[in-house]
Amino acid sequence: MELLKKWLGHPEELYNLMRFKMGGYKAVMPKMDQDSLSASLRLCYKYLNQTSRSFAAVIQALDGELRHAVCIFYLVLRALDTVEDDMTITLETKVPMLHNFHTYLYQADWKFMDSKEKDKQVLEDFPTISLEFRNLAKVYRDVISDICHKMGLGMAEFLEKKVDSEKEWDKYCHYVAGLVGIGLSRLFSASKLEDAIVGQDTELANSMGLFLQKTNIIRDYWEDQLEGREFWPREVWSKYVKKLSDLAKPENIDKAVQCMNELITNALHHVPDVLTYLSRLKNQSVFNFCAIPQVMAIATLAACYNNHQVFKGVVKIRKGEAVTLMMDATNIQAVKAIMYRYVEEIYQKIPSTDPSSSKTQQIVASVRSMSLPNGVLVSRTHYSPIYLSCAMLLAALSWQYLSTVSKAAEEYVHASEN
Template identity: 55%
Template structure:
C-alpha cells in the first residue's frame, strides 16, 4: 500500500526500497545486544517500545552516553503525562499527584496501580523506572527531576480550562512540549556531546517543542473534537466561528480553512528558531534525533495548509515521503533543503484573499532565506526555484494591494 501511494514519486519509492533492505540504519538503529543490559533496563526499553511509536527507535539510536538518560527521561514524562490524561482520577487528587510526582523519583518501590489510561503500564512499573533513574549520573538526575517538577506544576494550570489567548496556547505548549525540548537540550549539554550553549538557550529549545506540539494540535483537530477535547486557541477560532466544533460542517468550510491557515502561520513562526538551534548541533546521533521530528512537522504543516481535509479525516504525509525525509535529514545542508521544499509548498498555496497573507508570506520568505544561506551547497529543483520567485512576487503584490487599500481608505475619509 505504501508503494502504491508513492507510485508517482520515484524518490519516495527508492527510499522505501532502500529502507526495507537495510538503508537508514544510522537514524533508526535498534538497540544492539539488549541481553547485556540489566533486567530492569531491559524492562525500561520494553516500556519505551510499547508506549512510543515515534521516539523509541531514535532514542535507541542515540550515542551510548545519552541513550539511557533520554530513555529514562522519556518514561518519567510519559508516566506524568499518563496521570494527566487519566480522566478517572478526581481533579483534586490529580493536582496533588502532578505537583508531587517528581518526588517519587527518589522513593524506592513507588508505583501507581489505579490508572485506567492506555499507558498505565509505565505507572505500574514506575518503581523500575525510578530505580534506573537513581543509577544515572547526578548531572542527568538534576535535569530530569527539575523538568518533571516544572511540567507537573504547569499541567495543573490547564486541567479544567482551555487555552484561550495565544499567550495561553504558547504557555500550554511550553508545559507539555517546550519543557521537553529544554530538558533534552540540557541532557545533550550534560553529556558533553554538545556545547554548553545548547543547554543554556531555553528560548530556542522551547521553540523546538512548540513547533512540534502546535503541528500536532493543528493536525489532530478532528480527533480532538470527536473526543470532546479542545486545544485550538479561542482567540483565533472565535474570529471565524462561534463554536470550534462547527468547523466540521460543510457550510463552514471557508471559515474553517481561514482559521487553519491562521494557526499554521503561527506555528511557522518557530521555524527560524528550529534552524538556528540545529546549526549548533554537532553530534551526529543528536542531530538525527532532533532533525527527524522537525522535518516531519514542517512536512505535516505543508500538507495541512489551506487543506480542508483536516476537518474531515486524518491528514498526514505519505510513509514513503516520511522515510525519504528521515533518511535524508542527517546534515544541516539536507535539513535546510527539506525545510526549503516544505516552506515552498506552503508559499505556493497562500490565497490572495487570505487575511494573514502578508504575515504568512513574510515568514515563508524568512525561512527560505535562512535555508538559502548556504545556497552553493543546496541543489534545488527548477520547481523549487520557480516557487521561490512566485512567493517573492506575491509578497510584493499583496503588499502593494495593502498599500493601495490603505491609501483609498485614507482619501475616502
C-alpha cells in the same frame, strides 16, 4: 491499485522504502545491544517500545550514556502524562499527584495501580523506572527531576483552564512540549556530546518543542473534537465561528481553512529558531534525534495548509515521504533544503483572499533567507534512473508486498503519533 499509482508518482519514495526495509534505517537508527543491559534497564526499554513507536527507535540510536538518560526521561514524562490524561482520576487526587510527581522519583516503592489508560504499565511498574532514574549520574537526575516538577505544575494549571489567547497557547505548549525540548537540550550538554550553549539557550530549545506541539494540535483537530478535547486558542478561532466545533460544519469550511492557515502561520514562526538550534549540534546521533521530528512537522504543516480535509479526518504525509525525510535529514544543509522545499510548497498554496496571507508570505520569506544564505538550493539526493526504473518495475509486479513493507517502515517514523 491506488498504492501503486501513488508510488509511481513518487518513485524516489518507493526506492527509499525498499532501501529502508533492506537495512538503510541502520544509518540513522542502529540497533542497540540489549544483552549488555541490566534486567531492570531492559524492562525500561521494553516499556519505551510499548509506549512510543515514534521516539523509541531514535532514542535507542543515541550515543553512550545519553541514550539511557533520554530513555528514562521519556518514561518519567510518559508516566506523568498518563496521570494527566486519565479522566477516571478525580481532580482531588490528580492535582496533588501532578504537583508531587517529581518526588516519586526518589520513593523506591511508589506506584499507581488504578489507572485506566493504555500506557498504565509505566505507572504500575514505576519502581523499575525510578530505580533506573536513581542509577543515572546526578547531572542527569537533576535535569529530569526539575523538568518533571515544572511540567507537573503546568499540567495541573491547565486541567480546568481553556486555552484562550495565543499567549496562553504558547504557555500550554511550553508546559507539555517546550519543557521537553529544554530538558533534552540540558541532557545533551550534560553528556558532553554537545556544547554548553545548547542546554543554556532555553528560548531556542523551547521553540523546538513548540513547533512540534503546535503541528500536532493543528493536525489533530478532528481527533481531538471526537475525544472532546480543545487546544486551538479561542483568540484565533472566535474570529471565525462561535464554537470551535463549528469549524467542522460544511457551511463553515472556508472560515475553518482560514482559521487553520492563521495557526499554521503562527507555528511557522518557530522555524528560524529550529534551524539555528540544529546548526549548533555536532553529534550525529543527537542531530538525527532532533532533526527528524522537525522535518516531519514541516511536511505535515505543508500537507495541512489550506486543506479542508483537516476538518474531516487526520491528514498524514505519505509513508514513503516520511522515510525519505528521515534518511535525508542527516545534516544542516539537507534540513535547510527540506525546510525551503516545504515552505515553498506552502507559498504556492497561499490564497490571495486569505486574511493571514501577508503574514504567511513574510514568514516564508524569512525561512527562505535562512535556508538559502548563498542563494543556492542544496540539491536533493540523486537517484540513478536504473534504480528508479527497477523500483517502478517492482511496484508493478509486487505492490501488495511493498504495501507490507511500508507498514513495517511506519514503525520507524514520526508521521502518525503525537
